[in-house]
Amino acid sequence: MKRTILLADDSPTIRRLVRQTFAEGSYEIVEVSNGEAAIKRLDEVRPSIVLADIYMPGKNGYEVCSHVRNHPTLRDIPVVLLVGAFDAFDEEVARQSGATANITKPFEPGALIELVKSLAPVEEEPEPEPVQMPVQMIDEEDRVAEPEPEIELKLEEKTPAPAPEPAPVPVPPSSAPPASEDLLGLETIFKDEPEAAGGITEEDIDRIADRVIQRLSAQVIESIAWDIVPDITEKIVREELKRIDES
16 A cells, blocks of 8 residues: 655755655655645645655745644654755754654665655555365265275286198199000000010001091090100191091
């Protein structure tokens, strides 16, 4: 909460100095230039402290101080007399007028602030007390049982069984007849004839070729293509081409 200072001085320099000294403080300055104006503003302002120059036009600072002390409701307001460096200060008159203190001009701003704060301290606003919420007691019967912590069971990780290997795909038996099977009926041709001393003759080759032509099929060619000697194979192909041309 701000306090109010009633300043009475005919010097503009002193008034500006006081105004600047309390510019950022917690005091509000009300300025007048003479004693009569100070007395008129007293009831209106109702200041927290009065600063009055001892030499002013009209009523001086001593007279302003006497008026304050004779006031029915404001007589307890502190009054500080402002004394010039070359002014004659009368201590007895100051005491009789009821002056609270005096300070010499020009003064240090810090000294004036300390003097004013000692006579009219700023009232700090009390901090609001924290509101305490009432504590409600809970009976044992009304107490809600806290849930027991759940126990998490960890299942043992089972190693997955290896995938079964795929069953081997059965390979179908080859359709080729056994090597021992007489597909061309050559055994019938040579069954009753003795083995020639010189091996297979040209006549035998012709007879084998005729028999092959008679029984020629895709299965037979596939089975014997890689088993018959190259000469016989060539002979078969030649005879077949010859037969096709004649037909």
